[in-house]
Amino acid sequence: MLQGRSLIWIPCSDSASSPLDLKRIREPTRATSEGRHHMILTNQPGNQAHGFNLRPAKEKNGKTLSKDRINHKNQLMASEVQQYYVERGVTPYILYVLQGAVIFAGDFIRQFHKEFIYELAGVRAKSYEQNEKKGPVEIAVGQIDPELVRGQSLLVMDDIIETGETLLRFKELLLEMGASEVKTLVLLDKPSKRQFLIEPDWKGFEIQEDQWVFGYGMDYNGKLRHYPNVVTLVPRNDS
Numbered sequence: 330m331l332q333g334r335s336l337i338w339i340p341c342s343d344s345a346s347s348p349l350d351l352k353r354i355r356e357p358t359r360a361t362s363e364g365r366h367h368m369i370l371t372n373q374p375g376n377q378a379h380g381f382n383l384r385p386a387k388e389k390n391g392k393t394l395s396k397d398r399i400n401h402k403n404q405l406m407a408s409e410v411q412q413y414y415v416e417r418g419v420t421p422y423i424l425y426v427l428q429g430a431v432i433f434a435g436d437f438i439r440q441f442h443k444e445f446i447y448e449l450a451g452v453r454a455k456s457y458e459q460n461e462k463k464g465p466v467e468i469a470v471g472q473i474d475p476e477l478v479r480g481q482s483l484l485v486m487d488d489i490i491e492t493g494e495t496l497l498r499f500k501e502l503l504l505e506m507g508a509s510e511v512k513t514l515v516l517l518d519k520p521s522k523r524q525f526l527i528e529p530d531w532k533g534f535e536i537q538e539d540q541w542v543f544g545y546g547m548d549y550n551g552k553l554r555h556y557p558n559v560v561t562l563v564p565r566n567d568s
């Protein structure tokens with residue numbers, strides 16, 4: 330069954346009380362002098378991460394971003410968002426930005442009260458490749474229903490804001506299409522990386538800027554979006 334596939338090992342902290350909730354990918358493991366290793370099965374040769382440790386992403390204040398803290402933040406933000414629209418008697422059209430926001434959006438909307446009414450759609454946007462910004466963001470405009478935009482209140486949800494281009498372009502585009510209001514919401518922010526003038530209306534956590542984060546829907550070189558927590562790779566000697 331494993332024939333023709335390459336196996337890579339991503340080394341992780343050996344602590345049994347590690348805040349990482351990696352139980353689902355902890356099988357099989359092996360103990361070496363370098364600690365416990367998690368096996369990642371991949372059919373993509375070259376997807377190597379040797380020499381790096383996986384650790385949970387950190388907030389600017391150094392606090393670890395655990396799944397529990399993300400869940401709690403989702404509850405708080407969802408309740409604020411819901412209250413905002415209910416008080417105004419408005420049905421928002423929520424657009425979540427694909428691919429990165431897919432898991433976040435799925436978790437987030439499940440925090441809404443069961444009688445809260447909204448429209449929902451995912452829209453593709455892309456500007457990063459190989460963990461670097463490669464050019465202007467491209468938004469799949471055709472995936473947006475103009476009828477649900479004209480005269481409506483929009484909420485754009487993204488996993489992370491860095492330069493701000495993705496959210497700013499969404500906002501400009503939706504206002505051009507006739508939206509009456511466009512609000513923005515992100516789980517994570519790297520504020521000192523901002524190059525475009527935009528601040529999200531709601532944000533979960535400000536994180537340390539020197540880390541490329543992945544998991545919880547976000548990618549590492551287009552892969553590994555399925556990690557349950559927001560994690561980062563650090564050179565083995567730095568962890």
Ligand SMILES: O=P(O)(O)OC[C@H]1O[C@H](OP(=O)(O)OP(=O)(O)O)[C@H](O)[C@@H]1O
Pocket residue numbers: 426427428429430454455456457458462466487488489490491492493494495496547548
């Ligand atoms: O603030 P910015 O500098 O615009 O960066 C943020 C955007 O970058 C990532 O998307 P990416 O282009 O990597 O596509 P993906 O969602 O498919 O990973 C992320 O999901 C945000 O949408």
